[in-house]
Amino acid sequence: MRILFMGTPDFALAILSRLYEAGEEIVGVVTQPDKPKGRGYKLIPPVVKVFAEERGIPVYQPTTLKDGAFLGTLEELSPDMIVVAAYGKILPPYIIDYPKYGCINAHASILPKYRGASPIQRAIMDGERESGVTAMYMDEGLDTGDIILVKKIEIDENDDFEVVHNKLAEAGADAITEVVALAKRGTVPRTKQNDAESCYAPKIEKEDRQIDFTRSAEEVHNKIRALSPFPRAYTNLSDGKLLQITASKVVRAEFDGAPGTVVDLGKDGFTVKCADGAILATEVIPEGKGKMSGADLVRGRKVACGDVLGRICDE
Numbered sequence: 001m002r003i004l005f006m007g008t009p010d011f012a013l014a015i016l017s018r019l020y021e022a023g024e025e026i027v028g029v030v031t032q033p034d035k036p037k038g039r040g041y042k043l044i045p046p047v048v049k050v051f052a053e054e055r056g057i058p059v060y061q062p063t064t065l066k067d068g069a070f071l072g073t074l075e076e077l078s079p080d081m082i083v084v085a086a087y088g089k090i091l092p093p094y095i096i097d098y099p100k101y102g103c104i105n106a107h108a109s110i111l112p113k114y115r116g117a118s119p120i121q122r123a124i125m126d127g128e129r130e131s132g133v134t135a136m137y138m139d140e141g142l143d144t145g146d147i148i149l150v151k152k153i154e155i156d157e158n159d160d161f162e163v164v165h166n167k168l169a170e171a172g173a174d175a176i177t178e179v180v181a182l183a184k185r186g187t188v189p190r191t192k193q194n195d196a197e198s199c200y201a202p203k204i205e206k207e208d209r210q211i212d213f214t215r216s217a218e219e220v221h222n223k224i225r226a227l228s229p230f231p232r233a234y235t236n237l238s239d240g241k242l243l244q245i246t247a248s249k250v251v252r253a254e255f256d257g258a259p260g261t262v263v264d265l266g267k268d269g270f271t272v273k274c275a276d277g278a279i280l281a282t283e284v285i286p287e288g289k290g291k292m293s294g295a296d297l298v299r300g301r302k303v304a305c306g307d308v309l310g311r312i313c314d315e
Contacts, residue, residue, distance in 0.1 A: 001184060004079035006030040008046045012085040014169035015106055015176050016048055022177055027077045028058045032088050065092055074098055083176055096138050101183045103138040106172040110134060110150055112198035115143035120164055122201035124226035129155050133172040135179045137190060146190035151175045160225040211235040213260035213310055217250045217277030224248045238307040247283035260310040262303055269294025270303050
């Protein structure tokens with residue numbers, strides 16, 4: 001089974017690594033171009049590129065796939081199957097239709113729910129207690145192809161994006177290795193998606209990150225953990241300075257005051273009233289500072305009982 005792998009971030013790396021460890025024939029890795037990062041704008045390669053190069057796997061970083069730009073390379077590699085995991089670009093039909101055993105995508109949701117760019121964050125924001133990775137045949141739609149199989153994981157009430165991502169990465173590796181085994185036996189199932197049950201998971205925008213304390217404590221907590229450790233949910237201190245909250249807990253008690261009011265200071269952080277209940281902010285990043293505990297912010301006298309969070313200012 002000659003496999004061409006297409007993927008870019010850590011989620012993809014977990015799958016590529018498992019395929020490699022299983023002894024599969026990886027004929028090439030296609031990933032996004034290196035990106036400049038940091039003050040010096042140093043070009044940083046994708047993690048899958050680093051992994052592949054260290055193991056002598058050919059790496060390709062095309063700037064475009066349109067108009068048959070990658071067809072010559074595809075014909076040289078002649079893959080039996082293409083595995084795609086968070087590659088980052090829409091694939092044209094000539095790539096999707098090329099391999100004998102299909103172009104197989106590992107999507108981080110239980111399809112047809114959470115099609116789109118941010119399925120993990122959106123599921124956590126919605127308070128889902130279960131997610132999974134769907135291995136599916138790709139088509140020209142947005143995560144609309146026939147389902148092969150699903151590997152499910154549980155989401156605990158305090159799991160943040162990083163924890164859920166890592167669970168799903170392992171589930172994705174399980175899913176794809178099973179699909180490859182099924183393809184070798186010629187027994188790959190396919191089930192059409194029910195479009196009536198679908199929902200979309202759009203890219204996280206800046207406005208999605210702003211905390212609205214007029215929502216319930218559960219909703220606020222879900223947003224904070226869905227966006228931690230990155231890109232992080234934010235609010236503003238009473239003086240207007242930015243405050244990113246990276247960890248919280250739900251406080252199931254009622255307090256007086258308007259939503260956004262700091263109602264208690266404690267050894268574990270500070271408590272902020274929501275529409276119902278409150279959240280305990282246990283880890284924060286104040287403007288111009290590094291990550292610290294909510295208790296450290298209290299000790300630094302940057303927040304006090306009666307302060308109202310949430311006055312909007314530019315980041």
